Each structure stands twice: as structure tokens, then as C-alpha cells.
Amino acid sequence: MAVIDDCKVPVEKLKWRCDLSVFSFKTTEEIGNLETSIGQARALTSIGFGLGMEQNGFNLYLAGEAGIGKTATIGHILKKRAKTEPPPCDWCYVYNFAFPDSPMALPLPAGKGAELAEDMKDLLAGVRVNIPKVLESKEYESNKVALIEQFQERTGELFADLEKQAGEQGFALQRTVSGLVIVPQKEGRNFTQEEYEELDKDERDRMDGIGKELTTQLNDVLRQVRDNEKSMRDALAQLDRELGLSAIGHHLNPLKEKYQSSPKISCYLESVQEDLLENLEDFKPQPPPPQIPGIKIPHQEPSFERYEVNVLVQNSDDNGAPVIFETNPTYNNLFGRMESVMQMGGVATTSFMLIKPGALHRANGGYLVVDAREVLLNPFAWESLKRCIRNAEIKIEDVLEQYRFMTFVTLKPEPIPLQAKIIMIGSLWIYYLLYYLEPEYRKFFKVKADFDSRVPRTPEVLNDYALFVATHCRNENLLPFDAGAVAELLEFSSRVVEDQERLSSQLMDLSDLIREASYWAADAKVPLVTRDLVKKAISEKVYRSNMMEQRIQEFFDDGTILCDTTGAVVGQINGLSVITLGDHTFGRPSRVTTRVYLGRAGMVNIEREVKLSGPIHDKGVLILSGFLGGRFAQDKPLSFSASICFEQSYQGVEGDSASSTELYSLLSSLSGVPVKQGIAVTGSVNQHGDVQPIGGVNYKIEGFFAVCKAKGLTGEQGVIIPKLNERNLMLSDEVVQAVAEGKFHIWSVKHVDEGIELLTGMPAGVAGPDGAFPPGCINFLINERLKTMVENLKRFVTSADKDKQRIEDNPTAEKS
Missing domain, CATH: 1.20.120.1680 (Four Helix Bundle (Hemerythrin (Met), subunit A))
Structure with missing residues (x-):
């Protein structure tokens, strides 16, 4: 019984509680706004390096999951940086009197483009x-x-x-x-x-x-x-x-x-x-054209459009370098276009005054931010962007010209030199896709800024999160949060990443929770968001999505899904699994059974035989053979057959988090010692029997707790988890309270021997110098059972061989 007490996880380790003393405010109205990103030191260093490199090709790719603030972070950095940089020149297109089909591009100091256009208008009006x-x-x-x-x-x-x-x-x-x-x-x-x-x-x-x-x-x-x-x-x-x-x-x-x-x-x-x-x-005044009776010929004045100026890009001395976020990076939106005017008869004509700028023109001399996925989805955008970076110029072309059956007369504007920092934002998957499959990607985007979805939990980060909450409330006119409400948000953030030492940087999800908590505060007609209202927002969010979880729970309640939470059974144990359905994740117990019998097939994974298991789960099952062979087959061969099955499982099984569960069930079946059904197990295992950490530990514990609660808590129920998963515990208040009251227990183990002792109440046993296990332990019973099976199999094989030999020596006697 010492193992039961030694392996218990203390209540204070079941959940990290945010200490309100780290905050120097009572409500978020008392603090300022967030001026930087939260806990992204690596990404900020990479961004600073990339923006500082002026050589061609040192453009940036911001990689990370959606919703962790990549766009907001780069926007804040660029806005602050651009104000300190000189504004780029204006660009104008004018008529090329030597080559009318190739309008000339004129650079002018910032703000002088419109001035030149006005000067030319005054000139034309005067002459x-x-x-x-x-x-x-x-x-x-x-x-x-x-x-x-x-x-x-x-x-x-x-x-x-x-x-x-x-x-x-x-x-x-x-x-x-x-x-x-x-x-x-x-x-x-x-x-x-x-x-x-x-x-x-x-x-x-x-x-x-x-x-x-x-x-x-x-x-x-x-x-x-x-x-x-x-x-x-x-x-x-x-x-x-x-x-x-x-x-x-x-x-x-x-x-x-x-x-x-x-x-x-x-x-x-x-x-x-x-x-x-x-x-x-x-x-000179133009004489009216000769009129033909019955036909009115309009009087056309000569066109003086060639003396006008098309101000393509206009900058200001006060705004610094331009920062352009192009949310729809189509070819025309990026590189500009030449518009056309329909004339009589349906003939389209264009002129240099109809040349329109793209995002690259507006960002020239500054920064352009685009979404990587959108650039890759839009036809011609990616190839043309590479060409612009390679040639360091922006060229406006009719991209569909080569695909037409007929050639239209068009313009070939003079290219404009490009000197801009291009920043793409996307997922890691797109980054690696471009890195390995796009030959020129590494030439043009040399700097990668990795945004982490989890950030260390430090006092500075905690206060940054509080500033984020305050900023969000001000920007969206939400009700302020008190310190307890901010603490509850941080605890929820830690639960999202299942790590007591880290917080989630999924600011999009946190923003939604802030809005929902403010809504419930307004609904309750209170002026301040408190901890209880944040909890209500979390529970309401779960309630909107957990219909399937409740439906499965009903199957446990009415006995449709078999799950014992009391008593003890040989070769039967409650494993734990996690189900993710869109925006909701929950855990549920799964019964695992093992039957051992005479034979040479070894362990038969029923899920594998029917192709319902994935490769990682199959690997976990095969590891069990290594563990059994290393412990029990040093003086004899392993001669047995065992079938392992997830009962009432009608979908695929993947992952190795049930390998320790299967091993406990197998050990119980081999030893004949029953396993306590009130204890569920999770954790992977290696060939030495060490229990390794797994994911989704909080959902698994809460899923089994829900079943035990529905069937009645006895005070002897609980869950065995790997020791290394203790830092991942962020359990619900209900589970923590039940553990504190002794109605439920959480044990953590390092080795399967500790787990089997908890499950059976018997010591596992340690082999002596001669390799023998002491009587009265689990390993001793298993070893004796394996010896018996080997001897029985040997006698059976010997008898069968004698019969075969007798038939071969006297075939006529067998026929008679």
C-alpha cells in the first residue's frame, strides 16, 4: 500500500493557480496598452535581422499557426520602424514622344508627383x-x-x-x-x-x-x-x-x-x-467637319492628353516609409494593370493615363506584407513576384496576352526599380513546401521568423497578457476585467497547451474568450468581468459544442458502452482515449481486454488484424514483446499466444498512449491476478518498462471522472498517468475538488512495476542475482505461468512428433 501513497499526485500539482500578487492592478482600466508581442523573442530577433538587411533576397517569411498574432506583430513593428525612415520618391508615368507605346516612368521627391501633374495642367491651360x-x-x-x-x-x-x-x-x-x-x-x-x-x-x-x-x-x-x-x-x-x-x-x-x-x-x-x-x-480653332445630309458627324477637338501626367504613386514627407498589407494578392493587385476604354464599335483603347498601380508600387521604398497561401493560390502571382525580386524592378504587363487568340495593341510601360522588403505570412507547412519544392524560394526569402504557439510562463509574460486584455477591451469597447478574471484567462491559456510552465499564444482564441466574458458580464448587468464570468464563458463555449460528448456519456450511463468502475477482473482494464470533433476535444474510457492461451503466435493485436490500427499503435504493441522477452525469456523461449482488443471500438485506433494499458492487461492475464476496474490507465511504454508521457492527459482524466461520477464515486477510483505528465496537469475545478476530498485520485508512475502494483495491490517483484523472482509477486506468477506453458507446449509437440513418426514407420497399420 506504500506505492499507492507514494505515487499519489498532490492536489497542488493538479492545476497551476495564477498568483494575483504578480499583478499591480485591480482592473484592466488601470494599466496601459500592449506595445509588443507576447513571448516571441526568437521571432522578434529574426524580424529585426531581416528588416535590417538591405541586400536583395533577404525578405522574410513569418511562420506559425493561425491566430498567434503574426500579422499584428509585424504590423506594429513596421508601423514603428517606418516612421523613422525617409519617404520614398513619387512615381509618374508620362507620354513618350519618341516611342509612344512605351510610357516613361519619372521619379520625383516625395510629394512632388502631384505638383508636376498640376504644373503640366497649368502649362497646357496657358498654351x-x-x-x-x-x-x-x-x-x-x-x-x-x-x-x-x-x-x-x-x-x-x-x-x-x-x-x-x-x-x-x-x-x-x-x-x-x-x-x-x-x-x-x-x-x-x-x-x-x-x-x-x-x-x-x-x-x-x-x-x-x-x-x-x-x-x-x-x-x-x-x-x-x-x-x-x-x-x-x-x-x-x-x-x-x-x-x-x-x-x-x-x-x-x-x-x-x-x-x-x-x-x-x-x-x-x-x-x-x-x-x-x-x-x-x-x-487653332478647328473648323466643323463637313456634314452629310441625314448623318450627324460629331465635332472632335484634338487630344492634348499626351501632355498630362499620370501620378502613379504619391507619398508624403510626414508618413515615412510606406507599409502595405495586401489582403487579396492577385496579379493586378500586386503588379498594377492597364485599364481600357470601350470606344464606338466595341474597340478597347488604352493610354498611359489608364495605368494603375499595384501593391508593389505603393510599397516601393517600404514594406509589403502578403499572405503566402493567397499568393500561391492566385494565378501568375508567385512567378511574377519572383521575377520582380530577381530583376529588382516592377513591370506592368498584360498577363493574358499570350493566351489570347488575337493580339491587341497595348502599351509596354517602362519598368520601375524595386526596392522594398517583402514579408510573407503563412503556416510552417507552406514554408517547408516552398523550401523543398520551389528552387528559387531560398534565394528570395532568406529569413524565417518562427512564431511559437506556446510561450514560457514568466512574470513579464503574465503582465504582457494583462496588457493584451486591457488593450483588447479598449479597442473593442468591452467591459474591463478584474485581476481574478485575468488570472482565470491565464489558467485557461495554460490548459490549452497542457503545460503548467507555458501559456498559449493563440491570441485569437483568447480574444474570443474575452469578448464572450464581456458579453456575459453585460448580460448579468455588472460593470466588471470577474473570474466567475470567465468560467461561465468557458463553460458556455463547451456547452455549445459538446453534444456528441454528452451523447457518448449517455451510452456509458445506460450501459450501452461497457465500463466497470468497481471490482476487479483478470485481463481487463480501462484505457483512456481522446476524441477531437472540430472545435471540441474530450476524453472517454475504453475497455481493453487480453486473453492468453497456449500457442506460438505471440501477441495478436485484433485492431491490427482488421486494419483498424495505425502504425504508431502497432509499434506500441510490438514493443510489449521486447519487454516480455527481456524480462521473462532469458532462460526459456516465449511460447504463448495472446489476443489484445479494444472492446466496442468501431473506428480506427492510433497512437501509443495505450501501450502501458495493454501491457498491464497482458500481465494480469498471464499472472491470473485481477485488475482494479476503478483505476484507468494511460501512458506509453518502452522495452525496458519505463512509462513515457502522452498527450491529452487532462481530457483523459476528466473523461474517466465523468463516467465514475455518473456510476458513483467510491473514493477508490482514479487514473494512473506517467510521472512526466505531472507538469501537463491543468484539471477542471470539479476534478481537483474531488481529489481534495478523497473521492478521486491521480497517481503518477515511472515504471510499469509501480503501475501493476497500484492496479493489483500485489508487489511486482524484483529478480534476484540468480534471475528468480520472489514468490508471491506478480512477476513470479507470470514466470511460472510461462514455464508451464512452455512445458505443456513441449509435451504436446513431442507427442505429436511421436505420432507422426509412428505413421511414417508403419503406414499400412495406419490405413487399417
């Missing part, structure tokens, strides 16, 4: 007024008329000289349908064909020679006229240019001076000036 005024001025008209008259006078002089020479030689210059020609004259009129043919040959040859010479002179005159026309056009163009410069100079020159520090903008303004001067006619 649209001044150019028509200059072109319609008297000075322009007089200069233009003077140039034209000068050309006409020079042209008239050339033709007059030619006509004079032709007249002196009996020829005249005449205009025909085919142009100017030289024709011979007779008495003031042209020669007829008959008159020309009547001339003698010498006269005709003389006239032909003169005609050819005059025709050559006519061609020279026409060439001089064409040169004069070109000179006149050049002079008129120079006149227009000079007048245009006078009209736009006082608008454009200040802009050139203002943006002279940017060579690219200066070059762009020069291109604007040249285009304005080349298209002065567009600024």
Missing part, C-alpha cells in the same frame, strides 16, 4: 490660350504675308525673265493641264502643226534647239521655285517656332528651371516643347 492668340495676332499675319509676298515676288521675277527671253526668240511660256511649257509663236499666236511642218528643215532645227534650251531654263526656274517654296515653308515654320516659343516660353522655362535637378524630367520637358512647336496647328 491653349496663348498659342491661338499669337497665331491670330496682326504681327504674325503681317510677317507671314511678308514672307509669302517675298516668295511670290521672287517667283514672279524668275518667270518674267524666262518669258522675256522666250519672247525675244519667238517663243512663249504657257500653262497647260500638264504644267508649264515653251511653245513657238508666229504673229502673236502659237504655231499650228501644219505651219510647223511647212518650215524647211534648217528652220525647224533652229526652233527645236531654241525650244530645248528654253525648256532647260524652264526646268531650272521650276527648281528654283521649289527651293523658294521650301525656304518659305522653313521660314514660316521658323516664324511659327519663334512665335510658339514666345507663347510657351514663359510657361515652360520656369518648369525647366524648377526641375533642372532631374535630368530625366528636363529631357521630358524638352520633348514636350518640341511636340508643342510641331503641333501648333492643333491649338
Whole structure:
């Protein structure tokens, strides 16, 4: 009986109680807000390193379970860090006068993009007024008329000289349908064909020679006229240019001076000036188009959109570096797009003014945060993101262009240099998937920040949790919590991770519990959330989800599921299992039975034979053979057969937490000593008989307690757990109270010998120097039983061999 007392777990170890003395407040209204994450030192160190590395490829992946505050943590860090960094430049797209299909990207200091756009609007407004005024001025008209008259006078002089020479030689210059020609004259009129043919040959040859010479002179005159026309056009163009410069100079020159520090903008303004001067006619009032009866043709003014500025990204000096959270990382949302406008006839057109930015444009010079799963799910997003990081530029493209049957005319905007820190948030599963299956992932995301789902329970962490509660209550206008309510939340957090030394960092679940507790406080019309209200929120949450648990409990109550909680039975024991159904987890006992008989099959796992057990459970059963062989087969072979079964189990069985249970049942069956049915067992075992820790210990204990409570607590019932699971105990108040009153017990063991003594009330026994066990112990009974089985099997085999030999020696006698 000493083992029963020595292995009992003290009541104070059944649950960690939060000491209210660690808190310096009475209610959360008295404390401030949480300024950092809770207990994520490793992740914060990794984030600080990744954000500090400026080289390409040192982007971050934040890995961890959902709901542990990855997004909130990085958001807080980036918000604080971005304020201390200089704002990046603005980016604008402008018309490319040299290559209209490739709009130019112009960088400007933060806040200057909109200023350039406004300056260009003012420039356009000014020249649209001044150019028509200059072109319609008297000075322009007089200069233009003077140039034209000068050309006409020079042209008239050339033709007059030619006509004079032709007249002196009996020829005249005449205009025909085919142009100017030289024709011979007779008495003031042209020669007829008959008159020309009547001339003698010498006269005709003389006239032909003169005609050819005059025709050559006519061609020279026409060439001089064409040169004069070109000179006149050049002079008129120079006149227009000079007048245009006078009209736009006082608008454009200040802009050139203002943006002279940017060579690219200066070059762009020069291109604007040249285009304005080349298209002065567009600024004149346009005559209405000719109208066709019955058809109204709209009057279209020339488009001056090419002089506008598309401010793609605009930053502010006051906001620091941009921090962009893209919740829907589609291709267009990440890399931008080119919108189209439907024209008459259904033809889609676009222009540089319809280029729209993506999240990468807005985050350029700062930080972009995206969800890893969303990036991988959206077509083209991941491959294009890698390309942007590799080339360090953002390129806006029509991603569907290669998949169309027809090619559409589109734009090819100039790429924008990329200098941003990209942060992906996702699960560990996605991280390892990318790490091993994506060849370039390790080149572009070199920094991993691991967020732990469990954090150490230190006084600093406890106070951080209190600050979190206070912050959450303020942000969502919830009722404040007193210190006891915060302590209950922390105890619940410790129960979630089943560890008295750690707390859960699943802040999403904790936030939900805070909201629910505030709701019940408001429902009770009290101004403060107390410990009891937090307990009520927890119990109500369980009640909403535990219908299946109650249904199974009813089967135990009415005897549908067999489970004895009193008495003792040979080869029968109550094991413990855990069932998880979505958001609810609970434990339930499972009867394990073992039958031992003569044979050589060894241990037969019925679940394995019918394919209802998993590989880990099969491993646990096979370990039992190692334990039995090491303890009882040193002087003899193991010659027995045993069948092990989970009774009334109609689903799969997995895990090795029942291996000690099966071993106890087997030892009971081999020794013939009954096992107390009021004690349930959990724990895995190794080949040396050491009991190893398992998971779900609290649910298992509470599940068996519920069955014992329903059948009646006797004060002798309880659960045997591994010694190493003591730190995982965070039992419900009801179980703790029952243990304190002596109605229920929790024992912890290190070795199966301790467990079998608790279950049978007999000592396990230790082998002496000669390998023999002392009489009256469990191991002695098992050893004697195994010896008997070996001898019986040997006699049976010997008798069978003799019969076989006799038949072989006298086959005719057997036939007769």
C-alpha cells in the first residue's frame, strides 16, 4: 500500500493557480496598452535581422499557426520602424514622344508627383490660350504675308525673265493641264502643226534647239521655285517656332528651371516643347467637319492628353516609409494593370493615363506584407513576384496576352526599380513546401521568423497578457476585467497547451474568450468581468459544442458502452482515449481486454488484424514483446499466444498512449491476478518498462471522472498517468475538488512495476542475482505461468512428433 501513497499526485500539482500578487492592478482600466508581442523573442530577433538587411533576397517569411498574432506583430513593428525612415520618391508615368507605346516612368521627391501633374495642367491651360492668340495676332499675319509676298515676288521675277527671253526668240511660256511649257509663236499666236511642218528643215532645227534650251531654263526656274517654296515653308515654320516659343516660353522655362535637378524630367520637358512647336496647328480653332445630309458627324477637338501626367504613386514627407498589407494578392493587385476604354464599335483603347498601380508600387521604398497561401493560390502571382525580386524592378504587363487568340495593341510601360522588403505570412507547412519544392524560394526569402504557439510562463509574460486584455477591451469597447478574471484567462491559456510552465499564444482564441466574458458580464448587468464570468464563458463555449460528448456519456450511463468502475477482473482494464470533433476535444474510457492461451503466435493485436490500427499503435504493441522477452525469456523461449482488443471500438485506433494499458492487461492475464476496474490507465511504454508521457492527459482524466461520477464515486477510483505528465496537469475545478476530498485520485508512475502494483495491490517483484523472482509477486506468477506453458507446449509437440513418426514407420497399420 506504500506505492499507492507514494505515487499519489498532490492536489497542488493538479492545476497551476495564477498568483494575483504578480499583478499591480485591480482592473484592466488601470494599466496601459500592449506595445509588443507576447513571448516571441526568437521571432522578434529574426524580424529585426531581416528588416535590417538591405541586400536583395533577404525578405522574410513569418511562420506559425493561425491566430498567434503574426500579422499584428509585424504590423506594429513596421508601423514603428517606418516612421523613422525617409519617404520614398513619387512615381509618374508620362507620354513618350519618341516611342509612344512605351510610357516613361519619372521619379520625383516625395510629394512632388502631384505638383508636376498640376504644373503640366497649368502649362497646357496657358498654351491653349496663348498659342491661338499669337497665331491670330496682326504681327504674325503681317510677317507671314511678308514672307509669302517675298516668295511670290521672287517667283514672279524668275518667270518674267524666262518669258522675256522666250519672247525675244519667238517663243512663249504657257500653262497647260500638264504644267508649264515653251511653245513657238508666229504673229502673236502659237504655231499650228501644219505651219510647223511647212518650215524647211534648217528652220525647224533652229526652233527645236531654241525650244530645248528654253525648256532647260524652264526646268531650272521650276527648281528654283521649289527651293523658294521650301525656304518659305522653313521660314514660316521658323516664324511659327519663334512665335510658339514666345507663347510657351514663359510657361515652360520656369518648369525647366524648377526641375533642372532631374535630368530625366528636363529631357521630358524638352520633348514636350518640341511636340508643342510641331503641333501648333492643333491649338487653332478647328473648323466643323463637313456634314452629310441625314448623318450627324460629331465635332472632335484634338487630344492634348499626351501632355498630362499620370501620378502613379504619391507619398508624403510626414508618413515615412510606406507599409502595405495586401489582403487579396492577385496579379493586378500586386503588379498594377492597364485599364481600357470601350470606344464606338466595341474597340478597347488604352493610354498611359489608364495605368494603375499595384501593391508593389505603393510599397516601393517600404514594406509589403502578403499572405503566402493567397499568393500561391492566385494565378501568375508567385512567378511574377519572383521575377520582380530577381530583376529588382516592377513591370506592368498584360498577363493574358499570350493566351489570347488575337493580339491587341497595348502599351509596354517602362519598368520601375524595386526596392522594398517583402514579408510573407503563412503556416510552417507552406514554408517547408516552398523550401523543398520551389528552387528559387531560398534565394528570395532568406529569413524565417518562427512564431511559437506556446510561450514560457514568466512574470513579464503574465503582465504582457494583462496588457493584451486591457488593450483588447479598449479597442473593442468591452467591459474591463478584474485581476481574478485575468488570472482565470491565464489558467485557461495554460490548459490549452497542457503545460503548467507555458501559456498559449493563440491570441485569437483568447480574444474570443474575452469578448464572450464581456458579453456575459453585460448580460448579468455588472460593470466588471470577474473570474466567475470567465468560467461561465468557458463553460458556455463547451456547452455549445459538446453534444456528441454528452451523447457518448449517455451510452456509458445506460450501459450501452461497457465500463466497470468497481471490482476487479483478470485481463481487463480501462484505457483512456481522446476524441477531437472540430472545435471540441474530450476524453472517454475504453475497455481493453487480453486473453492468453497456449500457442506460438505471440501477441495478436485484433485492431491490427482488421486494419483498424495505425502504425504508431502497432509499434506500441510490438514493443510489449521486447519487454516480455527481456524480462521473462532469458532462460526459456516465449511460447504463448495472446489476443489484445479494444472492446466496442468501431473506428480506427492510433497512437501509443495505450501501450502501458495493454501491457498491464497482458500481465494480469498471464499472472491470473485481477485488475482494479476503478483505476484507468494511460501512458506509453518502452522495452525496458519505463512509462513515457502522452498527450491529452487532462481530457483523459476528466473523461474517466465523468463516467465514475455518473456510476458513483467510491473514493477508490482514479487514473494512473506517467510521472512526466505531472507538469501537463491543468484539471477542471470539479476534478481537483474531488481529489481534495478523497473521492478521486491521480497517481503518477515511472515504471510499469509501480503501475501493476497500484492496479493489483500485489508487489511486482524484483529478480534476484540468480534471475528468480520472489514468490508471491506478480512477476513470479507470470514466470511460472510461462514455464508451464512452455512445458505443456513441449509435451504436446513431442507427442505429436511421436505420432507422426509412428505413421511414417508403419503406414499400412495406419490405413487399417
